[in-house]
Amino acid sequence: MSTTVSPEFTRNLPKAELHVHIEGTLTPSLRFKLAQRNHIDTGYSTIDEMKKMYNYNSLSSFLKVYYAAMNVLQTEQDFYDLAMDYLHRAVKNNVRHVEIFFDPQAHTSRGISFSTVINGLYRATVDARALNIDAQLIMCFLRDFSRDSAQSTLEEALNYKDKIIGVGLDSDEHNNPPMKFYNQFTEASAQGFHLTAHADPDQKDSIEHIQQLLEIICVDRIDHGTNIVEDPDLVELAAKRKIGLTSCPLSNTFLNADMKGTEVIELLNKGVKISIHSDDPAYFGGYIADNYYAIANKYHLTKEQIVTLACNSFETSWISNEQKAIYLREVQDYVQNFNN
Ligand code: ADE
Ligand code: ZN
Numbered sequence: 001m002s003t004t005v006s007p008e009f010t011r012n013l014p015k016a017e018l019h020v021h022i023e024g025t026l027t028p029s030l031r032f033k034l035a036q037r038n039h040i041d042t043g044y045s046t047i048d049e050m051k052k053m054y055n056y057n058s059l060s061s062f063l064k065v066y067y068a069a070m071n072v073l074q075t076e077q078d079f080y081d082l083a084m085d086y087l088h089r090a091v092k093n094n095v096r097h098v099e100i101f102f103d104p105q106a107h108t109s110r111g112i113s114f115s116t117v118i119n120g121l122y123r124a125t126v127d128a129r130a131l132n133i134d135a136q137l138i139m140c141f142l143r144d145f146s147r148d149s150a151q152s153t154l155e156e157a158l159n160y161k162d163k164i165i166g167v168g169l170d171s172d173e174h175n176n177p178p179m180k181f182y183n184q185f186t187e188a189s190a191q192g193f194h195l196t197a198h199a200d201p202d203q204k205d206s207i208e209h210i211q212q213l214l215e216i217i218c219v220d221r222i223d224h225g226t227n228i229v230e231d232p233d234l235v236e237l238a239a240k241r242k243i244g245l246t247s248c249p250l251s252n253t254f255l256n257a258d259m260k261g262t263e264v265i266e267l268l269n270k271g272v273k274i275s276i277h278s279d280d281p282a283y284f285g286g287y288i289a290d291n292y293y294a295i296a297n298k299y300h301l302t303k304e305q306i307v308t309l310a311c312n313s314f315e316t317s318w319i320s321n322e323q324k325a326i327y328l329r330e331v332q333d334y335v336q337n338f339n340n
Contacts, residue, residue, distance in 0.1 A: 005306050009338060010292035013306065014330045016313035017090060017098040017277055017288050019223050019246035021140075021170065022079075022121060023070055023106060024280025025086035028054075034072035034081070042072070054283060059200055059255050060172055066283065070106055079120025087128040087135060089281075093289040096327055097134045097317055100125075101168055104153055105142045114156045122163045136318065138196065140168040141184060143176035150184045158191060165318050166194030168223065173203045178212045185217045194318045196221040196246075199228075201256045207231050214238065221246060221316055226263035228272075239271040244316025248279035249295040250286045261299035268305060275313035307335055 028047045035042045044050040056062035073079060083100070090098055100121070107117050118137070125135035139157050141150040157164055167188040169181060178185070178197050189195055199210045199222050206227035213219045214237055221244035228234050228245070238245065245267060249259040267274045276295060278288045286294065296306055314327040 005293070005296045005301065005303050007289070007293045009303070010296060010306065011092075011289040012094050012334065012338070013289075013292070013310050014094055014096045014327060014334055015288060015292075015310045016275075016317045016327070017093075017095045017100075018221065018244065018275065018313060018317055019101070019248055019277035019279055020086070020090075020098065020288075021101045021103065021280050022083055022086060023073075023103055024066065025089075025282050026069055026073070026082055027085070027282045030082065030085055031069055031072050034074075034078050038072060038074045038078070040072050040074075056254060056283075057257070059203075060174070062255055062280075062283065063172055066280065067106060071110065073107065074112065076116050076120035076123075079117055080124045083121045083124030083135075084127065086281075087124060087131060087133060089287055091128075091131045091133050093287050095133060095288060096330065097136075097314070097319060097323075099136045099138050099165060099318060101138050101140050101170065103140050103142060103170065104156070105145050105149055108153070109145075114153075114160075118160050118163055122160075134319075136165040137163060138166045138168045138194075139164050140170045141181055142171040143169050143178075143180065143198075144172040147180060147184070150181055154184050154188060161191065161193075164193065166196060166220075168195075169197035170223070173198065173200050173209065175204070177205065177209050178217055182217060185219075189218075195219040196223055196244075198223040199225045201226055201252055201258075201260055203227075207234070210234060214241075214243065220244065220318070224248065224252075226260045226267070226274075229263050229266050235267070235270050235272060239273075242273050242316070244312065245272060245274040246277045247274055248277050248284075249291045249298075250281075250284040251279035253294075254284050259295060259298055261295050261301075264295060264309075265299060265301075265305070268308060273312045273316045274309070275316065276309050277313075303335070307331060
């Protein structure tokens with residue numbers, strides 16, 4: 001059986017990107033350039049030599065490479081350049097709206113101030129309006145850091161409330177359940193931030209973590225979260241509450257040796273608002289359109305299923321109902337006018 005959608009269809013389809021870590025968009029070439037600009041010795045003399053170290057087959061082995069690469073990010077301009085580089089690529093993927101994760105603790109813990117990070121990233125989101133893309137920022141707590149560290153990060157973020165749309169949770173999930181940050185999520189919600197959190201595929205206690213997120217913390221979205229298929233009651237709850245699940249096929253292929261397409265199809269069939277994203281595109285071999293095409297191709301998704309995934313991305317984004325209607329219309333017009 002052959003696929004029913006082309007790479008061109010997935011590339012030009014209007015979409016929202018809701019699961020992309022800005023630090024995961026740091027390409028080897030930008031890393032190399034920033035290292036030279038900031039006089040930092042990466043330990044590699046060529047980009048190809050650097051790329052050879054990009055070996056990982058689990059969340060923890062990936063995170064080691066990912067955090068080590070960040071030391072080239074030093075100045076506000078570096079964060080601006082990082083975000084602008086990604087936003088240009090997102091535009092080429094016809095991303096119309098993006099909610100970008102950033103990890104302040106990965107930078108404050110090595111002496112870079114919160115203001116340096118947020119001011120550089122935010123300035124890029126403003127300038128990117130000239131590219132006709134709407135970009136927002138989601139601040140993530142690193143779950144393998146302490147509660148106290150999350151609390152002080154949240155307190156700093158309150159000084160930048162107008163620049164941050166929501167709060168997320170990422171990094172190493174092993175023995176770091178969502179409930180560790182119950183107080184910080186509760187306070188963030190009371191302060192008006194939207195809530196999301198990672199439930200990476202096939203982690204120890206995956207279902208327990210998903211249950212905490214849905215029944216106690218009451219997040220709006222779950223990042224990955226495909227293990228929910230193991231619990232039909234939770235699937236029903238997620239569908240009823242229109243919780244967004246953000247799946248990342250290429251990242252799953254690297255870190256879990258399984259794209260999780262069977263789970264995506266099951267969740268689509270059960271009416272869960274699941275959608276497709278890129279996670280850390282500089283590390284997992286593709287941007288968002290590549291992720292759409294990879295899953296479409298491998299699992300023979302129909303055009304209707306692909307379009308539903310794109311509609312779900314807008315429907316579960318943190319924009320107004322009026323904006324959602326405009327983007328959904330754009331998707332419908334695209335489908336009607338696409339000949340192939
Ligand atoms: N940080 C960056 N990418 C991540 C992922 N896939 N899971 C958890 N934390 C992350
Ligand atoms: Zn992620």
